[in-house]
Amino acid sequence: MKPAGSRPQNLRALQRLMHRAILRPLAPGDRTQRRWTDGRTAREMAESFVKANDRLTALERLEIYNRMYWFRILDCLYDDYPGLRAALGPRRFHRLAVAYLTRHPSRSFTLRNLGSRLEAFIRRQPRWTAPHTALAAELARFEWAQTVAFDEAARPVVTAAELAKVAAGRIRLALQPYVTLLAVRHPVDAYVRAVKERDALRTEASNAAGRSRVSARLRRVARPRPERGWLAVHRVDNRLYYKRLEPAAYRMLAALRDGRTLEQAVARGGRAVTAEQVRTWFELWTQLGWICRRK
Amino acid sequence: MPANPFNSHTDYGIGIGLRVPHYRHILERKPVVDWFEIISENFLVGGGRPLEVLDSILEQYRVVQHGVSLYFGSTDRPDREHLRRLKALVRRTGTPWLSDHLCWGSVDGTYTHDLLPMPYTFEAARRTAAKIRMVRDFLEVPICVENVSSYAEFHLSEMTEWEFLSEVVERADCGILLDVNNIYVSSRNHGFNPYDYVDGIPAHRVGQMHIAGHTKFEKYILDTHDHPVLDPVWKLYAHATRRCGVTATLLEWDDRIPSFQEVHREALKANAFIAEARAAGPIRAGRPAGKSPARRTGAPA
Structure with a gap:
C-alpha cells in the first residue's frame, strides 16, 4: 500500500487520474496495461485511490472501467464505419481505431461525433492504412458524410x-x-452499398437453414479499383x-x-x-x- | 406521494424507454403507453429523422427527458452550448422534469461516455449540488438525479453512497430518480444491504424510479439492461414503492432489445408490485431528511 501522500487528495485530482487510467489503451488480451506511466506498477497506481474488496483487487475494479470504455467507443466506430472496416479488414481497422481514439478521444457530449476527425487522421498518419490510404480516407469521409446527412x-x-x-x-x-x-x-458509394448488402445477407444467413447456398455471396467484398x-x-x-x-x-x-x-x-x-x-x-x-x- | 415538486406534481404511471427498434411499431400501431422516456442526447441534433420521430411521438404520448452527459459530478464547468441545446429540447418536449446521473464522466473537455462513480466526500457533494442548481436554473425545469451502478469505491469517500445522494439532493434541493436495479447491482458489488439504501434516502424527493435487468459474473454484477428484471430487484422495487409512494416508473432495456410488446409487458409487471405495496401500506420508517451527514458531523454546508 502506498503512503497516503501519493493518493489523489481531492475530487479533481482523483478524476484526472482515473480518467487517464480509463482512456489508456488496453494491453493484449483486453487487459489493463500492467505498468503505469510514471514507472509504478498499474496495481500500485490503482491502489492509490481505489479500494479492493473481498473478490476484486483495486486494479481489477479499475480494469472494468478501462475495458468498458474501449469496448464502447470501438463498437461505436465499428458501427459507423462498415465500409472502412471491410476495406482494411478487422485487425487493421482495430489498430487504426485504437490509434485514432488514443490521439483523438471524444471531445463531444455525444458519440455521434466520434469519427469527425478520422479522415484527417488517416491522411496525417498513413502508416495505419498503407497502401490503401487514399481509399481509406475517402471511405472515412463518405461514411462521416452519412452521419451528417442523417441528422444535421x-x-x-x-x-x-x-x-x-x-x-x-x-x-x-x-x-x-x-x-x-x-x-x-x-x-466508394457502390463499395459501401455492396458491403452493407453483404452484411445484411450475413445476418439473414445466420438464421437460414441452407447456409451453404449463400456462402459464396458472403465472401469479402473486393476493394474498388480507382475510378473518379x-x-x-x-x-x-x-x-x-x-x-x-x-x-x-x-x-x-x-x-x-x-x-x-x-x-x-x-x-x-x-x-x-x-x-x-x-x-x-x-x-x-x-x-x-x-x-x-x-x- | 405519486406527485411532488420534483416531478412537477405529475402522476405518470409506468413508462418505457423510447428505442430505435421500436419506432416503427409505435408509430404505426400507436400502442397505449403511459409515457416514454427519451435519451436527451439522441435528440440534441439539428434535424433529420430523430426529430421527425420525436415530433410524431409527442403528438401522441407524454415524454420525459433522461440524460447521460450532464455529468453533475465532473469538475468541468457545464458546456453552455450543450445547455442551450438541451433547453431548446426541454421546450420542444414539455418534459415535466429532467433527469441525469449522479456521476462524472469528463475531464478537461474529454469525454468517457461512461457514468463514473463519485468519491463520497463533502467537497464532491458541495460541488455537485452547485452544478445541479446551476443547470436547473438555466433549464427552468425540475431536476432528478439518478444513482448509478458502480464497480469501484474510493479511499477518499467519507460516507455511504446513500448518505452522499441525500447530501447532494438536500443541498441542491432537487429530486431523486431512484434506480432500484442500480442499488441492487452496487449492493452486490460493494457488499451493503440494498434495503438500508432505500431506507436511507429522503423518500419525499423521489420523483421517478428505474427498473432494469443486469448480468451476473463470477466476481461482480454488471448493469447491462439486456435482461428482464430479476426477482431481487422486483422485491426491492416493491419495498421502495412502499417507502416512497407509488412513483412514476420506467423500465430500461437498452441491449438485445426484444419486441415492443415484450418490453412493455415486462414494464407492466410493476403494477403487481404497486398493488402489493398499496395493500401493505406505507413504511413508517424514520425519514432521514433531517439527518444528513453534514448535520450529524457538523461539516460546513
Whole structure:
C-alpha cells in the first residue's frame, strides 16, 4: 500500500487520474496495461485511490472501467464505419481505431461525433492504412458524410420560383448543412452499398437453414479499383441517399457551398455547360431541397 | 406521494424507454403507453429523422427527458452550448422534469461516455449540488438525479453512497430518480444491504424510479439492461414503492432489445408490485431528511 501522500487528495485530482487510467489503451488480451506511466506498477497506481474488496483487487475494479470504455467507443466506430472496416479488414481497422481514439478521444457530449476527425487522421498518419490510404480516407469521409446527412440541421429552402426573381449576380446561396459534396478517386458509394448488402445477407444467413447456398455471396467484398467520381451525400424525406454528379454540376454546387454568387457558381461549371443543363440541374436541386439562403 | 415538486406534481404511471427498434411499431400501431422516456442526447441534433420521430411521438404520448452527459459530478464547468441545446429540447418536449446521473464522466473537455462513480466526500457533494442548481436554473425545469451502478469505491469517500445522494439532493434541493436495479447491482458489488439504501434516502424527493435487468459474473454484477428484471430487484422495487409512494416508473432495456410488446409487458409487471405495496401500506420508517451527514458531523454546508 502506498503512503497516503501519493493518493489523489481531492475530487479533481482523483478524476484526472482515473480518467487517464480509463482512456489508456488496453494491453493484449483486453487487459489493463500492467505498468503505469510514471514507472509504478498499474496495481500500485490503482491502489492509490481505489479500494479492493473481498473478490476484486483495486486494479481489477479499475480494469472494468478501462475495458468498458474501449469496448464502447470501438463498437461505436465499428458501427459507423462498415465500409472502412471491410476495406482494411478487422485487425487493421482495430489498430487504426485504437490509434485514432488514443490521439483523438471524444471531445463531444455525444458519440455521434466520434469519427469527425478520422479522415484527417488517416491522411496525417498513413502508416495505419498503407497502401490503401487514399481509399481509406475517402471511405472515412463518405461514411462521416452519412452521419451528417442523417441528422444535421435543415434550413428553409430556396425554390426555383424564388431563384428566378433574383438577379444572379447578387444572390448568395448555400447548400443545406446536411449535404456533403465529395470528389473521390474510388467508387466508394457502390463499395459501401455492396458491403452493407453483404452484411445484411450475413445476418439473414445466420438464421437460414441452407447456409451453404449463400456462402459464396458472403465472401469479402473486393476493394474498388480507382475510378473518379463526384457525389452528393444527402437526405430526402429523412432518408439517406448518395447521388452521383456530373463534374460540372459538382463544381457549381461546390462554388455555392463556398459562398460564391449564383453567377459565379454557374461560371464555375465551364463553357461546355449549356443554359438548358443549368436550368435542369437547378430545378432538380431545388426540388431536392439542397439550396438554401446563406446566413 | 405519486406527485411532488420534483416531478412537477405529475402522476405518470409506468413508462418505457423510447428505442430505435421500436419506432416503427409505435408509430404505426400507436400502442397505449403511459409515457416514454427519451435519451436527451439522441435528440440534441439539428434535424433529420430523430426529430421527425420525436415530433410524431409527442403528438401522441407524454415524454420525459433522461440524460447521460450532464455529468453533475465532473469538475468541468457545464458546456453552455450543450445547455442551450438541451433547453431548446426541454421546450420542444414539455418534459415535466429532467433527469441525469449522479456521476462524472469528463475531464478537461474529454469525454468517457461512461457514468463514473463519485468519491463520497463533502467537497464532491458541495460541488455537485452547485452544478445541479446551476443547470436547473438555466433549464427552468425540475431536476432528478439518478444513482448509478458502480464497480469501484474510493479511499477518499467519507460516507455511504446513500448518505452522499441525500447530501447532494438536500443541498441542491432537487429530486431523486431512484434506480432500484442500480442499488441492487452496487449492493452486490460493494457488499451493503440494498434495503438500508432505500431506507436511507429522503423518500419525499423521489420523483421517478428505474427498473432494469443486469448480468451476473463470477466476481461482480454488471448493469447491462439486456435482461428482464430479476426477482431481487422486483422485491426491492416493491419495498421502495412502499417507502416512497407509488412513483412514476420506467423500465430500461437498452441491449438485445426484444419486441415492443415484450418490453412493455415486462414494464407492466410493476403494477403487481404497486398493488402489493398499496395493500401493505406505507413504511413508517424514520425519514432521514433531517439527518444528513453534514448535520450529524457538523461539516460546513
